[in-house]
Amino acid sequence: MAAITNPRVPFTNSVSGGMYPGxxxxxxxGIPPGSNGFSLDLVCGSDEIAFHFNPRFGEQRIVRNSLLSGNWGAEERSGGMPLIKGEPFEAQFECQEDCIRVELNGKHFCNYTHRTPYHKITHVKGDGDVLINQITFEGK
Known part of the structure; x- marks a missing residue:
């Protein structure tokens, strides 16, 4: 099990072994009390974002999207805001054959249909007002 511990935000780390179903x-x-939001991205190489996960506290929603060939796709904005400023959180992103399944604090939040092949994912990036304690990768 690979782990990234206490990365300084912003960060970019490789996804050792890549993403695959399972x-x-x-x-x-943790989310600082004054946070406006943050992003966690699953990145393909240097210029494409397969999955952009972007909690925005001002809008009280979590935006999901992809940046492919230099263009952002259609935003997915449903689901509200289950994350709370000033509180710890756990986000789980599970690669499935057709989507990324997202759980927040142990509860299913959304499924994000792949817009580019999951095997192209090489890195995870984080930015914004967030404290990351640990990122682990678990595989079958």
Missing amino acids: RKMVVKG
Whole structure:
């Protein structure tokens, strides 16, 4: 089980072994009380984002999207805001054959249908007002 511990935000780390059906990325961290939001991205190479996970506290929603060939796709904005400023959180991103399944604090939040092949994912990036304690990768 690969782990990234206490990365300084912003960060970029490789996803050792890549993403594949059954592979989970588990992110444990905390949200500062003054946070406006943050992003966690599953990145393909240097210029494409397969999955952009972007909690926005001002809007009280979590935006999901992809950046492919230099263009952002259609935002997915449903589901509200289950994360709370000033609180710890656990986010689990499980790669499935057709989507990324997202759980927040142990509860299913959304499924994000792949817009680019999951095998292209090489890195995870984090940015914004968030404290990351640990990112682990679990695979079958």
